[in-house]
Amino acid sequence: MPPDHPRTTAAHTPPPASGAIPAQERDASTISTLRRLLPFVRPARTRILLGATSALLASLCALAIPRVLETIVDGPLARGVANHDTRGLLVGALVVLAFGLLETAFIAARRRLILAPSTEVEKSMRMRLFTHLQDLEVGFHDRWSGGQLLSRSMSDLGLLRRWIAFGVVMLVVDAVTLTVGTVLLLTTNVWLGLVYLCGAIPVTVLAFRFSRRFRSVARLSQDQAGDLATTVEESVHGIRVLKAFGRGRDAMAGFTQRATTLRETEIRKARILSTLQGSFTAIPDVTLGVALVLGVWLVAQGELGVGALAAFFATTAVLAAPVIDLGMLLSMTLNARTALERYLEVLDTPVAVTDPEHPVPLTDVRGELELRGVRFRFGDADTDVLDGVDLVVPAGRRTALVGLTGSGKSTLAMLVPRLYDVTGGQVLLDGVDVRDVTRADLRTVVSVAFEDSTLFSATVRENVLLGAPAGAHDGPAGDAALAQALDVAQAGFVHDLPDGVETTIGEEGLSLSGGQRQRLALARAIAARPRVLVLDDPLSALDVETEAAIQARLDTELAGITTLVVAHRPSTVALADQVAVLEDGRITAVGTHSELLATHASYRHLISTLDAEQQDDDARHTEPAGVVRGTGPERHGDDDGTAAAASDTSTSTTSEGAR
Template identity: 70%
Template sequence: MLAALGASLAALAIPRVLERVVNGPLAAGAREHDTGALAGAVALVAGLGLLEAAFILARRSFVMLPGTHVEARMRVALYRHLQDLPVAFHDRWAGGQLLSRSMSDLGLLRRWLVFGMPTLVVSATTIVVGVTILIVTGGVLGLVYLAGAVPVTILAFRFSRRYRAISRLSQDQSGDLATTVEESVHGIRVLKAFGRGRDALDAFTEQADRLRRTEMAKASTQSTVTAALTAIPELTLGVALVVGVLQAADGQISVGALVAFFATAAVVNTPVVDLGMTLSMTLNARTAVDRYFEVLDTENDLTDPDAPVDLREPRGDVALRGVTFRYDDAAEPVLRDVDLELPAGTTTALVGLTGSGKSTLAMLVPRLYDVTDGSVRLDDVDVRHLARTTLRTHVAVAFEDSTLFSASVRDNVLLGAPGDLDDAARDALLAEALDVAQAGFVHDLPDGVGTTIGEEGLSLSGGQRQRLALARAIAARPRVLVLDDPLSALDVATEEAIETRLRTVLAGTTTLVVAHRPSTVALADRVAVLQGGRITAVGTHADLLAHDAHYRHVISSLESDAAAHGIGQHDDEHEPGTGRTEDA
């Protein structure tokens, strides 16, 4: 900032030297020009010019490093906050909007910090100091120039209000466009399979055209104010020139003072003319900051307690007591007064018709959502009294919609593995997890477990992704394992082999399985029936078949679904030489 101010003041000092040169060594009628004084003045002007250049160089050098650091720190802070925010937040926000805030918005802010902010300071200082000099030294001419500031101020105020609204609209539309691209890339197989690529392109083109029209409105607004900010000072200078010439003819002002006035006005005019660009950059940055803090200021209502309970070696007893849960935008609760005991070391299958709340209940155990009422307890400790990292060290989850990351098979599987293991122990854990999950296909991949998986694992089949996701949950060595139908893409024989190995390797692990197939239910120690958001029965598969009519209806529905989708008819078939499987 000091370097920017120094450059501005050095530029404003040059006209003062020119005034002394014109009135002194170059004065009309002088018999002999003072060559020494003239040389000294030239040297002084050159020195001031070099000083201004040095300040500008210093300004750019000083601002680049901290500017990029600020951008990086803000980006990391946003990502950290996004990681900390609950799942409910991410349910509401589109990925493209978050992406545009973390990338393009912070890029706008960095450019303003590096260029816009110093320019704004230099411009403001130059205008204020320059106009003050013009008024003090130019008298009436200074007042004439000052009169032009009135329409400029009004114009800048109106421009700011209009441009800020357009800028916000433009950045929001950019976020929407990024969301569309993201969704299209993730759903490219669906678009191709249904031949809807042209429709997607038409919708994208319409969105892109809306953004183009908004950008054109921005450009039109900026060009209008730039034209006005160019014309008004030039017209003001034209009036001042006429008045100045008349004053000089009457001897009211010296020629040197007149030259200095217009030299100073030329210095002041440059930031005035650039004011439109500087204001637009500042308003873009302000909108970017507003959008950034719109996310960063979002409060996390799912936080760690001030004094978390230290639960290092839990037995694995899980209990849901009087649990009621309602999504933020829902009028009715999904779960009502749920009571369910999951004794340590047992496997409990959770069954119910579609929409009964099975997946929601499963997500309450690792506290991905907080209960609206009641409590979820681990070893009789309310999970809200545990640090989230501690809880999720003891509770691992495998979802039906398995998500993998753009990393190697090894990194994906060992994502939640204990961090205190040496390389040999991690390799042993990886091998065991892959074996339990029946994921031996990874050894046929080009680089084995070092093979990099494509974005979200889309280079693999659905069954392969599910087995790797299950291996990841197993490698976490949890005391409680929550399986939200993670084997839906597998045949019954593979599922049974996995369940058998799970019983051996995870002996003593409490398991909650959201079941969508009768074969899964039959492998559980106990079955809990969820009906209308309530647990209506708990017992063995045989007992419930004999005594619970709704359970028989649910099982018959599951059997019908399995038959309709051909589940369990074939084992995984391998494509020769590829290591790739296509699950039946």
Template identity: 65%
Template structure:
């Protein structure tokens, strides 16, 4: 069962230093480093050009400007003006070069990180996806990576450049106006303390904000997918109130975040301004005493004006870096999640499978759902935590070409057995063998070219009927022939009456079709894969009894050489099977034909009587319809 995170405890932000965390981006960023470095140099060049202008102004005030006032010769003045103009134009050129160098490679880095995450999500086992809310994964792959791109394109570059610009600027202020520069530098002491305190608080709030945004995305996703249920039961207002409460919680977190940011920004703007106010008074006194030239004090305050912008940006850039650190933490929480159903190092392939499936001492329990406060730290989830077993030592052989029905009460382990054959989960103990080879010794791709599965919950994609049915078809599939054969066996000829026939695009999750139509298309998809072993996990539950019998009869006729394992919930299905395996409390307690088990197996008779009641109800409902 998927873990709800709407009211989950927040996972605390990693204590790993920010620089160490952001350094994990290096493998992705390495190809873009040359252009990013060139962009950073261009930005640094722009900052140095801006710092050079006050030095020209000092020379202008102490030299050409004073000389022009005495002699009337303005040639030196125009030279200085030309130098300032040239530096300004050069600064603008550097800014343009920074954008040209950096913007394109950072978009490539974002795209690479997004595809790497998606590839890993596709590779992770079902246990991971059962435990992680879709909205959390969506927010990590979209909003978090967009934030990282903006930080790489602007935040890190300007943070480094601004720190260098401020350092060089303060050095020039000390060199130009000695004691005034030291006073200005003294203002960095309280700013350093405030920055440290701000970073500790802001990291926690940033993590909380991004997690809540993921929860909100999950709520939207679930509401959209379950819109029919919400409307059918009139629960729209309740869903709205729940969403509104979550949205308000996120708003309060963002407001807290903004308050922290505004308080820090106020401090780092106010402290330099107060220091500059003190420097004005002291500087005037130094000029009157002859200890400082007018040009020096002009250069000092012009330099201060240049570095005030970078100083004021430091708060925004620091918060941006902390947000990026949180985004990296969240991204790698998923990327670091181990794949517990991995391919072997030395895989075995079966060239011509016969289709024998054997369960040997199979035991299985599902991984425990993680505690709420570990939902976002999946790598810490105790996968081996003990839990009640679903299968408790199953021994069963399904012969090649045989149709075997799995029968049992709800919770007896039928669906679990079906999922173990294509290795959607791995056994906890024992082994599942295909033609004598443990399925864990094969690659998942090779195994699933021989084993196909159709689920009760039919999932279709926003694509054409053709694309949905031929999704798992082998590379040598003949296209139309395989498509028509699969549709005919699955009794899915209704697709030819759709507006564009097999080229009709199915809406999201196929909700524009009825439940029975979706199931028949999902079954056609499994048939089109030409499997040697076909696993049917009650894929016809939404069909009326007559249609199910027609589909089952065609399956037996067309797939006579295919091994079929079917989770049966109707006596009509059971009767068509070659043999039946009875599951009771996670164990196979009987195997035989339908007639043999009716005669000798008490629990089987009880299960069948329950199925007959259900089938009679389905028939009556069909007659009334």
């Protein structure tokens, strides 16, 4: 008996609205958030610590120079006027020079030490995100836009790298420099030191106010950058539709609006930062002015030496840079915090479709599929799409699934390879709940081809052999698997491509026609040598003759393989061993095509609807042949979109089928 599965629901964590900081992130402190970087930084910590030490030593060298200056002014310089102590002066100058050189050397060492580990941290975080994105169920990708994911994996991680390489190191170093410097100022003269220290009060208040305002704008700008990336992605993806419908200007208007909004947010951000930086520059100047008056008065009173006064001002000059930089470093830190939060929002999303703790091994698979009381509801929907589906797909036979558009056929097909998990009931393969086997095992047994055939930027061979079993990728075994899959899928056209099967096809196969892409996607499913083949209307772009030829080849070459085919054409349905009708989320009839025609009025109605659609399709497919043949970009390149429109509507023609 398969173990009981509690009714599961797909993890539903919607992406936050642009600019909205989720409550748990709002309440967390910057330090506690950034601490979550530690596991990623750990492998690189030695070099980062060495780099930070170098930066610290550079600052200490800079702070030592005023001390030497004080000694020179009060010693050799004071004596030199009377005694010509040029040797003392020379030694002092050489010591200053040595500290200056040391400071330069330590800064260079910091850069060298930290560059490699910070890029390593960025790479490992990016890989972790990519792995997690691969692991997350399809439902997650339904909710999140590509641009948001892209901006999180690229620009957010770039911000974090810069913060690790520079921001955090300089923040720590500047904090230490300011502390040591202030102690030195206080030891030089307590009153002067206190005047300088008074400047810390407005600096702290301003820093807190700045943090609050800057953080929300930083979040908004990073989210808006993601939205902009989504706009670019969608426009590029849908370029043919935009051109075909002459909507290029609208797309441009949408893009301009988002780009303008982002620009305005960036300007707001820059304004907030520049106000802070202006204050951080002015405050030390004011305290310095007050200290100068007080210092001169103290010297005049004989309570302070000239050397000490010179050292005081030289020290404040060294401290000026860390104070001014504080604004920039603070903004970097807040940007890094926002970037990390956005990154973690994805990484913390739990994977809803997981492997079982104790997986059942799949051996000697016959390929019988059974859906038992299957229910399914999309994360944010109010009703179930599938509402108690009971269906047996016999091993080694072809079952066609038919139903009106939107009845849930594709959804049902996706439950078999666990692209989604059922929210009720069970999908059983040879009596084993598919949730009790590992996803890797299941997906070597079940192979899928969708109507929307995605191909990758790779060669035809790589695309087709993507899911082939180990050992069938290269060499004679790979060649044989490739040849068989291309043959069955009637994809011989690839041999006419410039480099045959080694031709690199464009992103998502854009340089191929719809029918050609579908045949390669089908070849990919066949090359995986599955026991169960799920075909979600993958032949929709082909003419009836080509489809029939493929079905016949599937029968002979893949005899014994269980096939569940989502069908939109009576011609496909007629070739199936059994037909199942999906209506109102349930299977309402199962039988052969002729049985159902004879016994079910609703089936007859459904078939006549599909028939009308097929005739429309056929009429379109037999329109002037040859409009879509090229594999190069020239056929997409019409500015008025006519060629693109033609390619959308005639992705498969009779002549294509005849090849």
